Amino acid sequence: xxxxxxxxxxxxxxxxxxxxxxxxxxxxxxxxxxxxxxxxxxxxxxxxxxxxxxxxxxxxxxxxxxxxxxxxxxxxxxxxxxxxxxxxxxxxxxxxxxxxxxxxxxxxx
Amino acid sequence: xxxxxxxxxxxxxxxxxxxxxxxxxxxxxxxxxxxxxxxxxxxxxxxxxxxxxxxxxxxxxxxxxxxxxxxxxxxxxxxxxxxxxxxxxxxxxxxxxxxxxxxxxxxxxxxxxxxxxxxxxxxxxxxxxxxxxxxxxxxxxxxxxxxxxxxxxxxxxxxxxxxxxxxxxxxxxxxxxxxxxxxxxxxxxxxxxxxxxxxxxxxxxxxxxxxxxxxxxxxxxxxxxxxxxxxxxxxxxxxxxxxxxxxxxxxxxxxxxxxxxxxxxxxxxxxxxxxxxxxxxxxxxxxxxxxxxxxxxxxxxxxxxxxxxxxxxxxxxxxxxxxxxxxxxxxxxxxxxxxxxxxxxxxxxxxxxxxxxxxxxxxxxxxxxxxxxxxxxxxxxxxxxxxxxxxxxxxxxxxxxxxxxxxxxxxxxxxxxxxxxxxxxxxxxxxxxxxxxxxxxxxxxxxxxxxxxxxxxxxxxxxxxxxxxxxxxxxxxxxxxxxxxxxxxxxxxxxxxxxxxxxxxxxxxxxxxxxxxxxxxxxxxxxxxxxxxxxxxxxxxxxxxxxxxxxxxxxxxxxxxxxxxxxxxxxxxxxxxxxxxxxxxxxxxxxxxxxxxxxxxxxxxxxxxxxxxxxxxxxxxxxxxxxxxxxxxxxxxxxxxxxxxxxxxxxxxxxxxxxxxxxxxxxxxxxxxxxxxxxxxxxxxxxxxxxxxxxxxxxxxxxxxxxxxxxxxxxxxxxxxxxxxxxxxxxxxxxxxxxxxxxxxxxxxxxxxxxxxxxxxxxxxxxxxxxxxxxxxxxxxxxxxxxxxxxxxxxxxxxxxxxxxxxxxxxxxxxxxxxxxxxxxxxxxxxxxxxxxxxxxxxxxxxxxxxxxxxxxxxxxxxxxxxxxxxxxxxxxxxxxxxxxxxx
Numbered sequence: 001x002x003x004x005x006x007x008x009x010x011x012x013x014x015x016x017x018x019x020x021x022x023x024x025x026x027x028x029x030x031x032x033x034x035x036x037x038x039x040x041x042x043x044x045x046x047x048x049x050x051x052x053x054x055x056x057x058x059x060x061x062x063x064x065x066x067x068x069x070x071x072x073x074x075x076x077x078x079x080x081x082x083x084x085x086x087x088x089x090x091x092x093x094x095x096x097x098x099x100x101x102x103x104x105x106x107x108x109x
Numbered sequence: 110x111x112x113x114x115x116x117x118x119x120x121x122x123x124x125x126x127x128x129x130x131x132x133x134x135x136x137x138x139x140x141x142x143x144x145x146x147x148x149x150x151x152x153x154x155x156x157x158x159x160x161x162x163x164x165x166x167x168x169x170x171x172x173x174x175x176x177x178x179x180x181x182x183x184x185x186x187x188x189x190x191x192x193x194x195x196x197x198x199x200x201x202x203x204x205x206x207x208x209x210x211x212x213x214x215x216x217x218x219x220x221x222x223x224x225x226x227x228x229x230x231x232x233x234x235x236x237x238x239x240x241x242x243x244x245x246x247x248x249x250x251x252x253x254x255x256x257x258x259x260x261x262x263x264x265x266x267x268x269x270x271x272x273x274x275x276x277x278x279x280x281x282x283x284x285x286x287x288x289x290x291x292x293x294x295x296x297x298x299x300x301x302x303x304x305x306x307x308x309x310x311x312x313x314x315x316x317x318x319x320x321x322x323x324x325x326x327x328x329x330x331x332x333x334x335x336x337x338x339x340x341x342x343x344x345x346x347x348x349x350x351x352x353x354x355x356x357x358x359x360x361x362x363x364x365x366x367x368x369x370x371x372x373x374x375x376x377x378x379x380x381x382x383x384x385x386x387x388x389x390x391x392x393x394x395x396x397x398x399x400x401x402x403x404x405x406x407x408x409x410x411x412x413x414x415x416x417x418x419x420x421x422x423x424x425x426x427x428x429x430x431x432x433x434x435x436x437x438x439x440x441x442x443x444x445x446x447x448x449x450x451x452x453x454x455x456x457x458x459x460x461x462x463x464x465x466x467x468x469x470x471x472x473x474x475x476x477x478x479x480x481x482x483x484x485x486x487x488x489x490x491x492x493x494x495x496x497x498x499x500x501x502x503x504x505x506x507x508x509x510x511x512x513x514x515x516x517x518x519x520x521x522x523x524x525x526x527x528x529x530x531x532x533x534x535x536x537x538x539x540x541x542x543x544x545x546x547x548x549x550x551x552x553x554x555x556x557x558x559x560x561x562x563x564x565x566x567x568x569x570x571x572x573x574x575x576x577x578x579x580x581x582x583x584x585x586x587x588x589x590x591x592x593x594x595x596x597x598x599x600x601x602x603x604x605x606x607x608x609x610x611x612x613x614x615x616x617x618x619x620x621x622x623x624x625x626x627x628x629x630x631x632x633x634x635x636x637x638x639x640x641x642x643x644x645x646x647x648x649x650x651x652x653x654x655x656x657x658x659x660x661x662x663x664x665x666x667x668x669x670x671x672x673x674x675x676x677x678x679x680x681x682x683x684x685x686x687x688x689x690x691x692x693x694x695x696x697x698x699x700x701x702x703x704x705x706x707x708x709x710x711x712x713x714x715x716x717x718x719x720x721x722x723x724x725x726x727x728x729x730x731x732x733x734x735x736x737x738x739x740x741x742x743x744x745x746x747x748x749x750x751x752x753x754x755x756x757x758x759x760x761x762x763x764x765x766x767x768x769x770x771x772x773x774x775x776x777x778x779x780x781x782x783x784x785x786x787x788x789x790x791x792x793x794x795x796x797x798x799x800x801x802x803x804x805x806x807x808x809x810x811x812x813x814x815x816x817x818x819x820x821x822x823x824x825x826x827x828x829x830x831x832x833x834x835x836x837x838x839x840x841x842x843x844x845x846x847x848x849x850x851x852x853x854x855x856x857x858x859x860x861x862x863x864x865x866x867x868x869x870x871x872x873x874x875x876x877x878x879x880x881x882x883x884x885x886x887x888x889x890x891x892x893x894x895x896x897x898x899x900x901x902x903x904x905x906x907x908x909x910x911x912x913x914x915x916x917x918x919x920x921x922x923x924x925x926x927x928x929x930x931x932x933x934x935x936x937x938x939x940x941x942x943x944x945x946x947x948x949x950x951x952x953x954x955x956x957x958x959x960x961x962x963x964x965x966x967x968x969x970x971x972x973x974x975x976x977x978x979x980x981x982x983x984x985x986x987x988x989x990x991x992x993x994x995x996x997x
Contacts (some may be wrong), residue, residue: 026135026136026139027132027136028135028136028139028140028143029139032143046136046150050129050132050133050136054129073135073138074131074135075132075135075139076128076131076132076135
């Protein structure tokens with residue numbers, strides 16, 4: 001099935017992080033938040049966001065619920081589970097370690 | 110996402126799809142609101158379909174994946190232990206098949222509602238008169254037409270009262286060709302209307318068809334008969350046919366599925382009740398049931414009460430007239446306390462139901478016990494198998510499998526077993542249910558049941574499969590999930606773990622098996638005793654020919670000339686005639702007084718016979734002589750003129766009235782009316798012979814000379830096969846007297862066998878079930894013993910190295926189980942003796958407390974247990990200590 005490449009790994013990390021601060025959010029708001037905070041540097045493809053959200057839901061990292069918006073339409077909003085918070089912590093630590101290592105390589109090589 | 114959500118996702122793909130779609134739509138809408146162009150958003154998104162697929166796969170697939178791999182793995186496991194699996198599957202298939210077949214029968218005979226409007230509102234009338242001998246309720250549900258008229262007037266306005274005739278075989282001439290046997294049912298005109306039935310063709314009977322005696326010779330065909338006889342030809346409507354001397358016109362066809370009101374009989378033709386002209390004004394000629402549908406808001410009580418009042422008035426009137434003056438006290442009380450009851454008719458009402466309700470329920474119980482034995486077996490086999498897989502399970506836990514995964518794994522394996530077994534079982538029941546039905550009735554009057562495999566039978570067999578798979582799968586599954594990796598991998602499990610569960614299953618198995626064996630023993634010896642009881646006559650080679658004439662009675666000379674014709678036919682040894690045959694179901698009782706003696710509690714039977722009856726039937730002769738053609742019976746001529754006559758009596762009569770002395774030459778008085786007794790001289794004394802039914806003790810019987818009559822039964826003793834002679838004799842009679850009706854030809858043996866159909870069915874099936882139960886219990890015992898030997902082989906090895914003798918080893922392995930077997934047997938037999946009240950009414954000269962009845966199953970089970978214990982015991986003794994200890 002889906003490969004766990006580094007890019008996808010980082011998307012998960014970003015989503016978890018955003019949700020840890022401003023939950024609950026729907027898919028569009030997650031994309032907007034990532035773009036806004038990164039100063040329009042990071043653009044998330046809609047085409048990969050939803051499969052990622054559903055996969056993380058499957059892994060019990062996030063949970064989803066339907067909320068009714070003012071217009072009577074429903075939106076699916078996501079929030080972090082305790083397991084997701086744990087996962088975020090390890091991923092964050094791993095990411096910092098990796099980026100730190102990359103930084104050092106770039107500086108000292 | 111929880112396991113349950115994923116499970117429900119599997120069954121709600123459609124909703125899942127629409128949820129994903131809705132979420133994506135909401136996203137696009139949001140984007141448009143923020144001012145992005147529609148084109149851009151859609152491009153960024155890519156193909157929505159592709160998207161949906163990916164998201165759905167993520168939510169659904171993992172569970173499906175594990176499910177599929179578990180199924181494959183389970184299948185491999187079953188294949189690996191082919192012998193064990195086959196034993197489990199076969200025993201379960203046999204049991205579920207038998208259970209489904211029993212359910213189909215019970216459903217078809219007793220449960221399935223009639224295909225009519227609001228069947229639950231229908232009832233039929235029955236008069237309950239407690240049996241004075243044992244206090245059991247005895248329902249009489251046949252009525253005569255004058256009573257129906259009276260009841261209809263009484264109930265008027267509160268409900269619809271219907272005449273529902275008893276479906277009976279008749280000879281009809283449908284084409285120009287030979288007569289055909291059809292099942293005819295008389296119905297009052299309101300029946301089809303009340304039932305809310307619509308014609309499949311033409312029209313159905315209405316009240317207008319039933320308003321004048323003999324006025325409307327119209328008939329409605331059943332859909333089944335229309336299909337069978339006319340291939341659904343619409344032009345059949347309007348055709349005429351002859352039946353019992355009347356020409357009927359076919360006016361329509363009943364809807365498909367409606368085959369009359371009697372489960373057990375499929376009716377072909379329905380005609381108005383008013384066409385049974387002669388019966389309409391004959392009190393005492395009972396030929397139909399009365400069905401009732403109370404009007405909306407009227408309770409059954411409100412219908413029964415006024416009818417009860419009518420019945421009470423009738424009873425008082427007959428007491429005043431002194432009609433009951435010579436009735437014994439208990440019988441009189443029972444008669445006086447008769448009650449009118451409304452019995453539910455939603456599932457129809459028939460003699461088949463009445464006769465087979467108890468036997469079918471008994472069979473259903475036996476079958477359920479078999480099912481329990483079989484599932485216990487499978488449970489034990491699976492538990493033993495799971496034990497052998499301890500290490501595999503421990504490994505799975507060690508590498509991180511969750512508890513649910515392990516339970517799922519084992520449950521799927523047992524579900525596989527159950528599904529395969531229930532498919533085989535369904536096939537088995539598909540074949541066996543009709544086979545049992547064919548055993549229900551006598552060959553000339555078969556019981557017909559509608560046995561479509563409808564949703565009820567299917568639902569039942571699937572529910573059964575689910576229940577069974579849960580029952581025998583859950584225990585091993587829970588054990589598997591509770592496995593402790595450390596101790597299992599070290600191989601240090603307690604050898605006695607699990608044996609508690611297995612041992613209680615074995616005890617139950619033995620108990621159920623003992624119960625089934627015990628019941629089978631009762632039914633088999635009932636049948637044995639009935640079929641070997643002495644009838645007092647020899648039925649073999651006897652042909653019984655019922656002849657009658659419409660209208661006036663014929664003088665005796667005509668009948669006796671016909672007997673001469675029969676006697677002269679080739680192949681006939683002798684011929685005689687009588688009012689009817691013994692065991693034909695008819696009987697006639699009368700009152701006899703012997704001067705200087707009190708009345709006997711039970712009145713003797715009477716039968717009118719011709720000279721030569723006793724020699725033709727081969728009833729033994731003791732004293733006196735046969736009737737002469739000039740002999741007459743005692744009778745009443747005109748209003749009050751008593752005529753003396755002669756009679757021949759049997760041994761029971763001599764015992765009851767003359768202390769066993771030969772009564773030849775004595776004269777007794779026979780009641781011929783209120784306070785009118787005619788003298789009868791006893792001229793002959795014969796051996797006892799069965800009269801009314803084979804279960805009854807021979808009653809005192811008086812044979813009198815036969816008189817002029819409009820219907821008699823010829824008894825023809827033939828040299829060869831009696832049935833081969835039937836067509837010849839039929840044509841001889843037709844030639845001699847074309848105006849005679851031949852109502853039926855059958856062998857006396859068939860009459861005898863018809864009396865034992867129920868007993869034969871119970872004996873055959875319960876014997877079969879007993880064998881199955883025994884084999885299953887044997888397999889179960891063997892499996893458990895074998896398992897315990899395998900588990901204890903290290904311990905046995907050590908003991909043997911320390912010098913244990915083979916006898917001690919065998920004792921160690923088997924003693925515990927032997928105790929359980931004995932406990933199970935005691936439980937089972939205690940249950941059997943406790944249940945005897947439920948079966949005693951169908952037993953014949955067999956008592957549940959008879960030591961032989963209890964001893965036989967005990968002995969059989971003990972032998973079986975020893976047989977089952979033999980191979981494991983040998984295995985235990987042959988254990989090689991050195992090898993066993995090395996391999997661990």
